[in-house]
Amino acid sequence: MTDHELAIAVAEEAGALLLALQRSGRAEGRELGALGDREANHAILARLRAERPDDCILSEESADDKARCAQERAWIVDPLDGTREFSEGRDDWAVHIGLAVNGIAEIGAVALPGCDAVYSSSAPPALSPPQSPPRIVVSRSRPPREAELAAAATGGTLVPMGSAGAKTMAVVRGDAEAYIHAGGQYEWDSCAPVAVARAAGLHVSRIDGSPLVYNCLDVSLPDLLVCRREFAQPLLEAVRSRSD
Numbered sequence: 001m002t003d004h005e006l007a008i009a010v011a012e013e014a015g016a017l018l019l020a021l022q023r024s025g026r027a028e029g030r031e032l033g034a035l036g037d038r039e040a041n042h043a044i045l046a047r048l049r050a051e052r053p054d055d056c057i058l059s060e061e062s063a064d065d066k067a068r069c070a071q072e073r074a075w076i077v078d079p080l081d082g083t084r085e086f087s088e089g090r091d092d093w094a095v096h097i098g099l100a101v102n103g104i105a106e107i108g109a110v111a112l113p114g115c116d117a118v119y120s121s122s123a124p125p126a127l128s129p130p131q132s133p134p135r136i137v138v139s140r141s142r143p144p145r146e147a148e149l150a151a152a153a154t155g156g157t158l159v160p161m162g163s164a165g166a167k168t169m170a171v172v173r174g175d176a177e178a179y180i181h182a183g184g185q186y187e188w189d190s191c192a193p194v195a196v197a198r199a200a201g202l203h204v205s206r207i208d209g210s211p212l213v214y215n216c217l218d219v220s221l222p223d224l225l226v227c228r229r230e231f232a233q234p235l236l237e238a239v240r241s242r243s244d
């Protein structure tokens with residue numbers, strides 16, 4: 001099984017488990033979210049450890065073994081991204097299985113079980129012509145000021161949505177032209193989605209235009225821009241105007 005095949009299989013397996021849990025009535029609200037985080041994490045770690053015993057794993061839901069930083073390869077996983085939306089019974093949540101190689105998000109699978117979809121860096125969908133002005137997806141609960149500036153500068157509209165994976169896949173799919181986040185996030189929130197976005201030919205960077213680097217000692221990765229290449233320059237300029 002290749003790394004790509006493994007990432008897809010693990011994302012699908014955890015996604016099916018989570019969808020069944022969400023529909024089961026076993027728990028609701030915060031309790032449902034906590035159960036989902038824990039059970040998906042357990043399934044993902046068991047499978048990755050069995051199939052890739054020599055690789056390190058960084059997961060949102062497990063203690064971080066910093067020995068990973070000395071390794072070329074690290075699996076970076078978010079068992080349930082968009083926990084809030086999952087626990088509200090919505091569809092905008094995701095499972096992220098990413099593999100960073102030498103700090104770069106090389107391989108990723110993002111499952112959107114509520115939409116019956118799995119995206120992979122091995123076969124991203126072809127991009128259709130972008131709409132203009134751009135549709136910019138942002139956090140439902142924490143839309144950043146930088147995105148408002150970017151929308152104002154480009155005449156674009158903000159589209160609130162949960163989950164970093166769901167938002168990035170909206171750009172990959174062509175339902176939006178950009179995803180802007182600022183103010184806080186971690187490596188697991190973006191590694192797998194960014195691997196898929198890179199493979200699809202999208203622009204991916206921090207909001208100052210610098211590269212997104214993974215498998216770092218400090219796992220904070222507080223902002224990002226994923227967008228159609230046509231919009232990268234105007235969006236980066238608009239976001240930079242905040243710090244001028």
Ligand SMILES: Nc1ncnc2c1ncn2[C@@H]1O[C@H](COP(=O)(O)O)[C@@H](OP(=O)(O)O)[C@H]1O
Pocket residue numbers: 060078080081082083084138139140141142161162163164182183184185186189
């Ligand atoms: N300011 C912040 N600080 C830390 N994490 C943040 C954050 N804003 C968003 N995130 C995380 O990024 C993911 C997507 O958030 P959003 O839906 O608001 O865009 C969520 O991951 P989890 O659901 O895995 O916790 C959320 O916790």
Ligand SMILES: [Mg+2]
Pocket residue numbers: 060078080081082164188189
């Ligand atoms: Mg997350």
